[in-house]
Amino acid sequence: EPEVTQTPSHQVTQMGQEVILRCVPISNHLYFYWYRQILGQKVEFLVSFYNNEISEKSEIFDDQFSVERPDGSNFTLKIRSTKLEDSAMYFCASPVPTGGDDEQFFGPGTRLTVL
Amino acid sequence: TQLLEQSPQFLSIQEGENLTVYCNSSSVFSSLQWYRQEPGEGPVLLVTVVTGGEVKKLKRLTFQFGDARKDSSLHITAAQPGDTGLYLCAGARAAGNKLTFGGGTRVLVKP
Numbered sequence: 421e422p423e424v425t426q427t428p429s430h431q432v433t434q435m436g437q438e439v440i441l442r443c444v445p446i447s448n449h450l451y452f453y454w455y456r457q458i459l460g461q462k463v464e465f466l467v468s469f470y471n472n473e474i475s476e477k478s479e480i481f482d483d484q485f486s487v488e489r490p491d492g493s494n495f496t497l498k499i500r501s502t503k504l505e506d507s508a509m510y511f512c513a514s515p516v517p518t519g520g521d522d523e524q525f526f527g528p529g530t531r532l533t534v535l
Numbered sequence: 536t537q538l539l540e541q542s543p544q545f546l547s548i549q550e551g552e553n554l555t556v557y558c559n560s561s562s563v564f565s566s567l568q569w570y571r572q573e574p575g576e577g578p579v580l581l582v583t584v585v586t587g588g589e590v591k592k593l594k595r596l597t598f599q600f601g602d603a604r605k606d607s608s609l610h611i612t613a614a615q616p617g618d619t620g621l622y623l624c625a626g627a628r629a630a631g632n633k634l635t636f637g638g639g640t641r642v643l644v645k646p
Contacts, residue, residue: 424577451631463578463623463636476633511577515631523568524625524634526577 424514424527432533436501441530443495443512453513453524454487454497456480463511469495502534538562539626541637548614549645556609556622556640564626567607568634569598572621614644 425444433439445452454466467477469487486498499506509531513524542557558567566585570578582591584600584607591598595618597610611618621641625634 453633455634462638463625463634465633465635468631468633470631478633509575509577513634523580523583525580526570529575529577531575 424512424525426510426512426527426530428530429528430531430533432535433502435504435534439499439502439532441497441499441510441512441532443497443527444493445495445512445514445527446525451475451515452489452495453515455511455513455526456508457511457529458505458508466497466510499532502532504534507532507534539624539635539637541622541624541640543640544638545641545643547643547645550615551613552644554611554614554642556624556642557606558608558624558637559606560626561605562626562628563604565604565629565632567600567604567624567626569607569609570623570625572623572639574621578623578625611642614642616644616646618642619644 427442431439450471452469455463456466457463465478467481467487468475472489484500488496509529511529512527515524539558539560546554548554566583568583569581571581572578582593582598584598587602587604589600595612599608621639623639624637627634
């Protein structure tokens, strides 16, 4: 089964610091996604990235957030100045288009704790 | 704004009983996916349904997509303690689009 990997598994940071979350999505796919899940709440969409550009972003994805694909395999989510409310699990997802279906495979997540 | 409502939020049953989880929306989805999530881990895809009225079976799990592609259900037959977990439904408006998640149903199967 295809696998998405994420690092680090857990990141603890002080409020106001920058963090970079890393993802290695399933190779040879054009779409990549970031989602987050605050403890006890729904999984929420943050941003989608298609062909090296942001294709859609949610209201959560404000100017403090950015995504990059620094090389052919890695995909990063940067939060410039973290806030307490940014504490959440962050998931990278990579789809596998198969005959019209889109199955999004999720990574194991990065738990971000902002103190 | 698309919303997916899952019910019930929590379900506790005895081993061997059947259960059904519902996922409802007022919006039409191109596809609907069911995931299972363990604490501290990412959602794991169970199945994708794309055709109105479609029924898919995965061992003791039966997934149905409503005719109008607005709702779905997950039925577990003869539940086992290993079925305990958080079940999530998520819909996409079109291929390649973001997923909108329901709030999840936490299932507890007691031995």
